[in-house]
Amino acid sequence: MPTPSPYRLPPLALRAFLYLLLVALLAQGAFWEASHLPEWRFTERGFTELAQGSLLLIASLLLLYARQGLGILPNVTLLLFAFTFGSFIREQDYWLDTYVFDGAWQLLAAVVMLPSLAWVIYRRRDFAEELAGYANSLSFGLFAAGFLTTYVFSRLYGRSDFWEAILQEQYLRTFKDAAEEVVELFGYGLILIAMIELVVLARHWRRTRS
Numbered sequence: 685m686p687t688p689s690p691y692r693l694p695p696l697a698l699r700a701f702l703y704l705l706l707v708a709l710l711a712q713g714a715f716w717e718a719s720h721l722p723e724w725r726f727t728e729r730g731f732t733e734l735a736q737g738s739l740l741l742i743a744s745l746l747l748l749y750a751r752q753g754l755g756i757l758p759n760v761t762l763l764l765f766a767f768t769f770g771s772f773i774r775e776q777d778y779w780l781d782t783y784v785f786d787g788a789w790q791l792l793a794a795v796v797m798l799p800s801l802a803w804v805i806y807r808r809r810d811f812a813e814e815l816a817g818y819a820n821s822l823s824f825g826l827f828a829a830g831f832l833t834t835y836v837f838s839r840l841y842g843r844s845d846f847w848e849a850i851l852q853e854q855y856l857r858t859f860k861d862a863a864e865e866v867v868e869l870f871g872y873g874l875i876l877i878a879m880i881e882l883v884v885l886a887r888h889w890r891r892t893r894s
Contacts, residue, residue, distance in 0.1 A: 687835040690888035691822065697886075703877050710735060710873050714866045733870050739872040740772035744881040752881075756886035759804050759811040760818050763880075764827070766800035768875065777865045821885055826878035834871030838864050 717724070717731040724730040744765055751761035770793040773780070780788035804811050818824050840846075842864025848855045 690884050693853075697800045699880070706877070706884075707870065708874055710869055714862075714869065717860065725858065725861040726865045732865045733775065736865075736869055736872050737772055737775045739869075739876045740768050740775060743782075743876045744769040745871075746770060747874075750883050754883075754890050756889050757814045757818055760809050761815045761882070762800050763804045763811070764879070766797045766881070770797040774798045805870050818882075818885075821881070823878045823881035826881060828876055830871045830874030830878055832871075833874060834868050838867040838884055839873060841867055 694861045703814050713735060717726070721730055726732055747765040747768060750756055751765065754826045762818070773789050773793045773796065777789040780792065783824060842860055843859050847860040848862065
């Protein structure tokens with residue numbers, strides 16, 4: 685009996701609804717933060733920053749499951765894990781710099797990312813073969829969208845000069861912070877959705893091989 689496609693309409697429709705719910709909850713959480721937490725609004729103690737770290741941590745755990753539990757795309761998932769967990773560490777920069785030592789997050793991120801990158805370079809042929817199979821998937825497209833949203837668009841959209849030009853004498857840094865952090869939150873949400881889809885694809889590939 686042929687293995688069902690990972691993109692069959694009923695389960696895909698269910699996941700799409702859950703993803704819609706996730707994005708709506710993220711947006712509503714940011715609104716709630718702006719409305720009810722004025723002292724923590726878009727700071728390290730606010731909903732947006734904490735949600736960003738949570739999304740990255742869950743994405744990292746899903747990648748560990750795909751790599752260690754399912755044994756699928758070991759080099760691709762290692763590089764993605766280094767990226768998501770390194771980003772998670774970066775999001776903890778305030779806490780690490782305050783309660784560990786200044787520059788702790790850079791050291792920890794380097795400890796995670798550099799060995800992973802070195803291993804992928806060492807296994808570059810295997811990585812290229814895995815990437816060729818992964819690049820045509822829904823997961824890859826969502827990851828690319830999340831990466832561009834968080835690391836390109838949010839940085840440009842959140843520039844102080846941009847918001848100063850719009851608001852002029854009414855400019856407050858809060859507008860700039862809110863714009864950048866909420867767009868970044870959405871990007872991390874896309875990355876989490878991409879990792880969920882990667883696990884779905886990995887489970888399908890494992891069943892096919894079995």
